[in-house]
Amino acid sequence: xxxxxxxxxxxxxxxxxxxxxxxxxxxxxxxxxxxxxxxxxxxxxxxxxxxxxxxxxxxxxxxxxxxxxxxxxxxxxxxxxxxxxxxxxxxxxxxxxxxxxxxxxxxxxxxxxxxxxxxxxxxxxxxxxxxxxxxxxxxxxxxxxxxxxxxxxxxxxxxxxxxxxxxxxxxxxxxxxxxxxxx
Amino acid sequence: xxxxxxxxxxxxxxxxxxxxxxxxxxxxxxxxxxxxxxxxxxxxxxxxxxxxxxxxxxxxxxxxxxxxxxxxxxxxxxxxxxxxxxxxxxxxxxxxxxxxxxxxxxxxxxxxxxxxxxxxxxxxxxxxxxxxxxxxxxxxxxxxxxxxxxxxxxxxxxxxxxxxxxxxxxxxxxxxxxxxxxxxxxxxxxxxxxxxxxxxxxxxxxxxxxxxxxxxxxxxxxxxxxxxxxxxxxxxxxxxxxxxxxxxxxxxxxxxxxxxxxxxxxxxxxxxxxxxxxxxxxxxxxxxxxxxxxxxxxxxxxxxxxxxxxxxxxxxxxxxxxxxxxxxxxxxxxxxxxxxxxxxxxxxxxxxxxxxxxxxxxxxxxxxxxxxxxxxxxxxxxxxxxxxxxxxxxxxxxxxxxxxxxxxxxxxxxxxxxxxxxxxxxxxxxxxxxxxxxxxxxxxxxxxxxxxxxxxxxxxxxxxxxxxxxxxxxxxxxxxxxxxxxxxxxxxxxxxxxxxxxxxxxxxxxxxxxxxxxxxxxxxxxxxxxxxxxxxxxxxxxxxxxxxxxxxxxxxxxxxxxxxxxxxxxxxxxxxx
Ligand SMILES: Cc1ncc(C[n+]2csc(CCOP(=O)(O)OP(=O)(O)O)c2C)c(N)n1
Ligand SMILES: [Mg+2]
Numbered sequence: 001x002x003x004x005x006x007x008x009x010x011x012x013x014x015x016x017x018x019x020x021x022x023x024x025x026x027x028x029x030x031x032x033x034x035x036x037x038x039x040x041x042x043x044x045x046x047x048x049x050x051x052x053x054x055x056x057x058x059x060x061x062x063x064x065x066x067x068x069x070x071x072x073x074x075x076x077x078x079x080x081x082x083x084x085x086x087x088x089x090x091x092x093x094x095x096x097x098x099x100x101x102x103x104x105x106x107x108x109x110x111x112x113x114x115x116x117x118x119x120x121x122x123x124x125x126x127x128x129x130x131x132x133x134x135x136x137x138x139x140x141x142x143x144x145x146x147x148x149x150x151x152x153x154x155x156x157x158x159x160x161x162x163x164x165x166x167x168x169x170x171x172x173x174x175x176x177x178x179x180x181x182x183x
Numbered sequence: 184x185x186x187x188x189x190x191x192x193x194x195x196x197x198x199x200x201x202x203x204x205x206x207x208x209x210x211x212x213x214x215x216x217x218x219x220x221x222x223x224x225x226x227x228x229x230x231x232x233x234x235x236x237x238x239x240x241x242x243x244x245x246x247x248x249x250x251x252x253x254x255x256x257x258x259x260x261x262x263x264x265x266x267x268x269x270x271x272x273x274x275x276x277x278x279x280x281x282x283x284x285x286x287x288x289x290x291x292x293x294x295x296x297x298x299x300x301x302x303x304x305x306x307x308x309x310x311x312x313x314x315x316x317x318x319x320x321x322x323x324x325x326x327x328x329x330x331x332x333x334x335x336x337x338x339x340x341x342x343x344x345x346x347x348x349x350x351x352x353x354x355x356x357x358x359x360x361x362x363x364x365x366x367x368x369x370x371x372x373x374x375x376x377x378x379x380x381x382x383x384x385x386x387x388x389x390x391x392x393x394x395x396x397x398x399x400x401x402x403x404x405x406x407x408x409x410x411x412x413x414x415x416x417x418x419x420x421x422x423x424x425x426x427x428x429x430x431x432x433x434x435x436x437x438x439x440x441x442x443x444x445x446x447x448x449x450x451x452x453x454x455x456x457x458x459x460x461x462x463x464x465x466x467x468x469x470x471x472x473x474x475x476x477x478x479x480x481x482x483x484x485x486x487x488x489x490x491x492x493x494x495x496x497x498x499x500x501x502x503x504x505x506x507x508x509x510x511x512x513x514x515x516x517x518x519x520x521x522x523x524x525x526x527x528x529x530x531x532x533x534x535x536x537x538x539x540x541x542x543x544x545x546x547x548x549x550x551x552x553x554x555x556x557x558x559x560x561x562x563x564x565x566x567x568x569x570x571x572x573x574x575x576x577x578x579x580x581x582x583x584x585x586x587x588x589x590x591x592x593x594x595x596x597x598x599x600x601x602x603x604x605x606x607x608x609x610x611x612x613x614x615x616x617x618x619x620x621x622x623x624x625x626x627x628x629x630x631x632x633x634x635x636x637x638x639x640x641x642x643x644x645x646x647x648x649x650x651x652x653x654x655x656x657x658x659x660x661x662x663x664x665x666x667x668x669x670x671x672x673x674x675x676x677x678x679x680x681x682x683x684x685x686x687x688x689x690x691x692x693x694x695x696x697x698x699x700x701x702x703x704x705x706x707x708x709x710x711x712x713x714x715x716x717x718x719x720x721x722x723x724x725x726x727x728x729x730x731x732x733x734x735x736x737x738x739x740x741x742x743x744x745x746x747x748x749x750x751x752x753x754x755x756x757x758x759x760x
Contacts, residue, residue: 026366030298030310037302078490084307084327087366 020092023062026085048166063168101167108158109136185352186314187212187345191220193321203233207253210280212346232612232641234264239616242599247274254280255293266304268335270603274328275335283343306334314344314354322359331369332488373504381483381500382516388457390532397424398462404507405595420448427592441469443584446543460484462506465495475745558730562589568713574626576614578634579605580664582657584736586629608637618650632658645723646697654725693725701726
């Protein structure tokens with residue numbers, strides 16, 4: 001099968017006890033159930049999960065954040081790899097990847113304190129999506145850590161509703177061209 | 184062509200000669216083209232039987248077993264065999280009928296979410312939505328079932344795509360010549376550098392043991408294993424799944440390890456400085472308390488399934504690959520390093536092993552005059568009065584352990600049993616499947632009285648379809664294995680394990696099922712009854728052996744205990760270890 005990272009692979013614990021797996025699967029009915037079922041069956045824990053088709057519509061990309069305490073990551077990866085519809089698996093190293101998450105949040109915002117919320121929106125380069133007489137809906141896209149910070153700072157005002165997508169990620173790009181003379 | 188015809192043609196193209204099944208509403212349209220097919224269909228009495236028959240066929244022949252049943256209750260009835268085959272890596276292709284595609288999700292009559300239910304117990308499964316997909320899906324299903332680590336594949340087929348009265352069944356036949364399975368690339372060849380490292384470890388080991396599992400038989404690697412053992416002079420333990428994968432009569436064979444393994448096999452592994460695990464998976468029934476298993480041993484682990492490597496015990500050298508291919512590479516590497524000349528002097532280790540063998544052979548106390556038969560005695564007699572290449576299928580319980588202990592397996596593919604799942608009721612249908620695959624062989628099922636009552640109805644299938652199997656029924660009146668645990672670990676408080684002594688009347692029952700029925704109560708009757716059973720070839724035979732109820736299986740490593748604390752037969756307990 002595909003070479004899979006093992007043992008003390010990078011990506012471990014970089015995110016407070018979680019590891020990010022990027023799993024390419026065939027874009028077929030029931031594949032998500034197979035992946036989710038495997039996690040449940042083997043006692044592995046999914047922290048978050050984002051799914052969408054790739055540029056090549058025959059495949060989908062799952063970005064799965066896995067709690068690492070629950071199971072040895074090596075077993076998670078190898079068992080996933082055994083699913084016939086799983087094409088390949090990448091264990092993402094946070095230092096070598098770009099991660100993004102989207103959050104939408106409705107926060108209490110009396111006209112008297114709207115200004116304070118807008119300050120935070122400006123500082124974080126967030127977006128106001130909707131405004132009610134005493135609430136505001138804002139969204140932020142950013143690294144999961146930045147999204148955490150924003151949520152933390154809004155919390156004292158009173159969060160009425162919050163929805164986060166779970167993170168998606170891609171590996172960072174090469175900064176130097178490969179040596180054409182290398183073997 | 185229509186989807187139903189295409190399904191039969193696709194199965195024929197995969198070389199299927201026999202299938203086991205039972206029709207019903209959703210699969211009805213496929214049973215019509217079956218009439219014109221070259222494939223023989225065996226009509227079972229319960230769908231669980233169809234699944235175990237397909238397993239028995241696969242065990243005995245190495246070819247995939249095929250079963251076909253209808254939707255709903257029939258699909259749920261075959262879940263147990265699917266799980267059994269999944270645990271023991273048996274190649275199966277199971278076709279189930281499904282309600283018409285448009286009715287899926289509506290709680291239609293006999294609808295059940297078959298692919299959902301079986302996802303966890305199959306290597307892969309399919310819900311086919313278009314008639315045109317049938318040839319490709321069947322081709323892929325056989326490929327997946329039989330390659331890599333083998334396993335069961337289920338194909339669920341909605342009625343409309345096989346029903347000629349429905350326009351959705353119309354399709355053009357094509358013969359698929361490839362697989363579009365981008366996520367499925369089983370790896371066969373082992374890494375050459377790792378093989379060299381393994382060979383080096385072998386040459387350095389003073390107390391090595393070859394720990395061989397079902398992967399030997401799955402990879403058809405028995406010959407390669409023999410070569411490896413003889414080249415190196417290293418002793419071999421054969422797990423429950425590899426009985427027959429190395430000859431019991433070979434001087435290097437130590438037999439079965441584990442919970443009811445023999446003392447020498449268990450102890451040699453405990454004391455080893457190197458375990459070469461070949462197609463074995465460090466199952467808890469083999470290791471006992473994992474943290475105390477083979478504490479001094481380095482590990483070489485070879486398995487086609489990389490998920491087994493490091494799952495239970497970290498390996499010093501882990502090689503992913505087909506067992507036979509890797510063993511052949513290993514033999515080559517060892518020859519390059521000097522062959523048997525390069526093996527250290529292990530005479531001390533050998534004499535420790537023979538010391539254990541002398542002090543702790545398998546043993547039991549013969550019955551006294553007034554007692555019923557000893558099951559071990561029955562199995563010794565059966566072993567000695569049947570051809571060497573007899574195929575033995577077993578149920579699950581004490582009788583299974585005694586069979587594995589007392590039989591002499593000298594040929595691969597002669598032992599058919601339910602290891603990983605431990606499925607009571609396995610033996611009779613599995614024996615029928617084995618006989619279907621190897622009609623030239625004598626096939627005995629060794630069954631318990633509890634097991635027999637779970638699947639005895641398949642003897643009707645055997646009688647009417649012409650599979651003259653023989654059943655040795657070890658009647659100890661109890662769910663014996665559970666009784667033994669209650670005796671040993673629950674202070675002899677027996678709870679719901681007594682099956683009664685005289686009900687049912689097995690002889691009458693056997694006759695009613697279309698078999699010959701014999702009953703044996705005393706030791707002198709055993710051999711003549713077996714001889715009589717061996718002669719009967721026009722129908723199945725059931726020989727009821729009325730056995731002691733209180734007999735226990737020894738040696739035994741109590742669950743969760745260390746293999747160093749193996750409990751031997753009472754008569755051996757004061758011997759020095
Ligand atoms: C389907 C199923 N149910 C329950 C068990 C648990 N179990 C294991 S061995 C055993 C007793 C088997 O009784 P019998 O067939 O008479 O064999 P014996 O142990 O007496 O030889 C039971 C109930 C099982 N393995 N399978
Ligand atoms: Mg019994």
